[in-house]
Amino acid sequence: MIERCVLFAVLSLTACKREMRDLRSDPPEAAALDQVRPMENRIGGAAPRIMYALGQPYEGNAYQLNQGKRLYDWFGCKGCHAQGGGVIGPALMDGWWRYGSDPVSIYLSLRDGRPNGMPAFGQRMTTDQMWQLTGYIRSLGSYRPSTAAPSRNDEMQARPAENRGPAAAALIARPSR
């Protein structure tokens, strides 16, 4: 009986870990986070070293993912990419990528823009924000389920919640164009 109680008490403590919200990067940290080392064709490349030192916060942290989701709405991505299904711009959740699905490619798409109509956001957003968006975009097209999810949509959800990869559409649809 006592053993069970002890076990229960110990187990209940495991829930005490609270996800930390890192609300801002110090400017030197932000500068280091911008140091991606892309391949020559600007597709893929090495992520900034500090990303690993920080424990890749933009991939598995619910707060960062959720900020990414809000920025996706606030910065008008919906106008061209809809809820991820694509309109003027390509779909971001079907698992097909023009420039690669790795964080560096997506970060570069955002920061520097892409030639066929993707505007550059590097002058309009902070480094933090671009990485938050990158994390969110990757969760949209993810094949693997994850333990971290942004908050639910206010409007109808275009796919199962972002942490429940793979996106339904990914298995059926061919690239839109």
Added chain:
Amino acid sequence: MIRRFWRRMAWIVPLACSACGETFQSALQPAGPHAASLARLIWSFTAICGVIWLLVMLVLLFALWRRHRPAEARHERRATAIIGAAVAATVLIITGLTLMSYAATRGLSDDAPDPVVIRVRGYQWWWEVTYADRRPERTFVTANEIHIPLHRPVRLELTAADVIHSFWVPNLAGKQDLIPGRNNTLTIVADAPGTYRAQCAEFCGLQHAHMALPVIAEDAAAFDTWRQAQLAEAPAPVTAEQAAGRDFFTAGPCSACHTVRGTSAAGRLGPDLTHVASRQTIAAGQLPTTRGSLAAWIADPQTIKPGNNMPLVPMTPDQLQSVSAWLASLR
């Protein structure tokens, strides 16, 4: 333990009363007819309920004090009569209070003739304020501060962008919620000039407690002057430093979130900054507006108001100097 409790109370009670004399934010210092009617209501409720409480306590003491006597049928009948009378009195009093409450709040949301119409939109955690006018060129957007003319009804049209907030300026009116996708209205009238503090009164996230705004009631002439000044575009920079600040602002992330009329900055994610230096406070009532506090805010908004939706934008000391100089010149 108990001693400590009383010692603490001896501190707290005078402290709590020290706020009573202020007119800045108090429902007991009404500055307009609506708040006055609500204040009358709460005072009469308090008085009536206080008298009833005293009577009940007296009867209770009397019952404790009286010696127990063996029950007789005669007593039983008297007790029934007394209880019946008490129930009847309760029903009467509660009905009376309900009618009083109805009468006091009935007129509060009535449409008044020729109101000033102000649209207030709640964001996490600041207020967008639009002065509507039939002529579009006389409509303008500002934020985190409301000016109203004395003695004239003001219709506030309340809505929200993200979650539910609530607008409460206790000196002028009761609370009214701001709900996404709905338009609520609240009519206020101010009869005494002054600055009254409004506060968000519906929990809306991390910085709910830091979501306030001053409401400034002034005479019609002062209000018209203010309104005319707000309609104008931002003044052109005078010094080279201010010009550099403007260029930094319009070229970088600031302009993606903020509008400054008269420049290319047209973002809608944060407060309109066209006349930010004319406002008493920044960051929804957090800091008095000075060049220093503007710089402190821009340098690190996440330490002043953790979790708010303005990011730390990295910049050099020179850029910080010039952008705060420019913003401080936007009167």
